[in-house]
Amino acid sequence: MTDDPVRRKHRELEKIAMTALRLARILTECGARVKVVHEGASLVVRGLGVEPVGIRTGYASQEITVRSGDNTITRMMSMGAHGVNHRLDHVMRALAVQVSQGGMSVETVEREMDRLVKETPRHPLWLVALAVGMACAAFGRLLGIDWLAFGPVFVGGGLGQAARMLLLRRGVNSYVVATVIAFLASALAGFGAHLLGSGTVNLAMMASILLLVPGVPITNAQTDIMDGYPSMGSARAVSVLMVMIFATTGVVIAEWLLGMR
Amino acid sequence: MFHPDFAQLAHQIVFGAIAAAGFGVLFNFGLRSLMWCAAAGALALGVRTLGQEAQWSLEAASFVAAVSASCASTMLRRPLGPRGNAVALAGCIPMVPGAFFGQALLGMLAVTTPHPENAALILTSTEYFLRVFFTLAAIGAGLAIPAHLFRNPDF
Numbered sequence: 172m173t174d175d176p177v178r179r180k181h182r183e184l185e186k187i188a189m190t191a192l193r194l195a196r197i198l199t200e201c202g203a204r205v206k207v208v209h210e211g212a213s214l215v216v217r218g219l220g221v222e223p224v225g226i227r228t229g230y231a232s233q234e235i236t237v238r239s240g241d242n243t244i245t246r247m248m249s250m251g252a253h254g255v256n257h258r259l260d261h262v263m264r265a266l267a268v269q270v271s272q273g274g275m276s277v278e279t280v281e282r283e284m285d286r287l288v289k290e291t292p293r294h295p296l297w298l299v300a301l302a303v304g305m306a307c308a309a310f311g312r313l314l315g316i317d318w319l320a321f322g323p324v325f326v327g328g329g330l331g332q333a334a335r336m337l338l339l340r341r342g343v344n345s346y347v348v349a350t351v352i353a354f355l356a357s358a359l360a361g362f363g364a365h366l367l368g369s370g371t372v373n374l375a376m377m378a379s380i381l382l383l384v385p386g387v388p389i390t391n392a393q394t395d396i397m398d399g400y401p402s403m404g405s406a407r408a409v410s411v412l413m414v415m416i417f418a419t420t421g422v423v424i425a426e427w428l429l430g431m432r
Numbered sequence: 433m434f435h436p437d438f439a440q441l442a443h444q445i446v447f448g449a450i451a452a453a454g455f456g457v458l459f460n461f462g463l464r465s466l467m468w469c470a471a472a473g474a475l476a477l478g479v480r481t482l483g484q485e486a487q488w489s490l491e492a493a494s495f496v497a498a499v500s501a502s503c504a505s506t507m508l509r510r511p512l513g514p515r516g517n518a519v520a521l522a523g524c525i526p527m528v529p530g531a532f533f534g535q536a537l538l539g540m541l542a543v544t545t546p547h548p549e550n551a552a553l554i555l556t557s558t559e560y561f562l563r564v565f566f567t568l569a570a571i572g573a574g575l576a577i578p579a580h581l582f583r584n585p586d587f
């Protein structure tokens with residue numbers, strides 16, 4: 172059976188399809204636009220010596236059909252959590268370009284993807300928490316918080332980000348995380364700003380949850396629709412709306428707790 | 433005669449840069465790219481502030497600011513490479529009206545209480561929703577139009 176040329180070709184096609192889908196999945200999970208994801212997968216497929224017939228990217232899964240002569244194969248892969256990881260996105264794109272130049276086997280590409288996923292650096296939790304706290308406080312200044320609220324927003328945003336990363340690592344649902352973090356960050360910022368006598372307590376509470384505003388998916392949603400992928404664009408827009416609804420719920424609970432409602 | 437408030441302009445530029453770089457860390461940009469994110473944030477907030485001081489609407493000022501960030505990233509194609517669009521996007525993140533979005537949702541919740549305080553609440557919440565929608569559309573279009581017109585050949 173293994174010497175049947177048609178079956179062997181299908182197995183090779185399957186490996187190529189799954190490798191291209193894996194790269195596409197990683198790019199999507201890193202926050203890439205659908206057009207970029209499709210270009211990356213096509214570069215890999217062509218570099219490995221076959222032709223892409225079609226690629227479909229949904230919010231929860233992706234499919235690809237590849238062809239070699241008369242043989243075609245369609246495979247699907249489910250997606251993980253959507254996030255933003257610029258450095259991994261960057262090295263994956265470079266890998267796709269490298270594969271497109273030919274001379275790499277499926278096994279080599281898979282090994283390279285394993286290595287890149289494992290070795291591409293991420294900022295440590297403490298640095299991300301500090302940076303996000305500072306970003307929320309700066310965002311707050313842009314919105315008009317007074318200097319008395321600056322510190323509480325920094326603390327609320329920073330601790331909120333640290334707790335968010337820990338909860339996501341434990342596999343808690345991302346919408347539930349949005350409510351919990353919005354409550355924690357806005358309660359800390361609001362209580363701190365109130366204690367310090369700030370005149371912009373409400374604004375401080377909103378500024379502290381700006382870490383939850385999915386800025387990249389919002390713009391990707393529009394770009395995907397412009398690029399001709401309205402289903403993915405709509406899915407991203409709905410997920411943004413859901414995050415904001417859950418985050419607002421957290422702020423409302425914090426306002427009740429602080430007697431502001 | 434247009435007389436910009438330079439103190440306000442400097443304030444917005446500095447905090448726009450800090451916010452963009454902070455979110456750049458969250459998005460896992462490398463150290464060198466973070467400096468570009470900060471520069472893009474400073475440019476975007478600077479342009480938006482100047483626009484608002486010239487009595488433009490928030491939406492129009494945000495659109496021109498996003499166009500500026502996108503064009504700048506295109507012009508700096510050599511040092512930025514394929515990450516130009518991502519840097520421009522990170523620079524525009526501080527302009528995303530997240531606080532308006534939250535306030536619009538909070539306002540809508542207040543409207544649905546058994547005895548809403550007044551009809552003006554409905555108007556305010558609707559206004560916030562529309563401002564969020566149009567500002568987001570302005571940022572997205574401002575980033576996308578130059579990127580489509582001056583396509584970056586790098587992948």
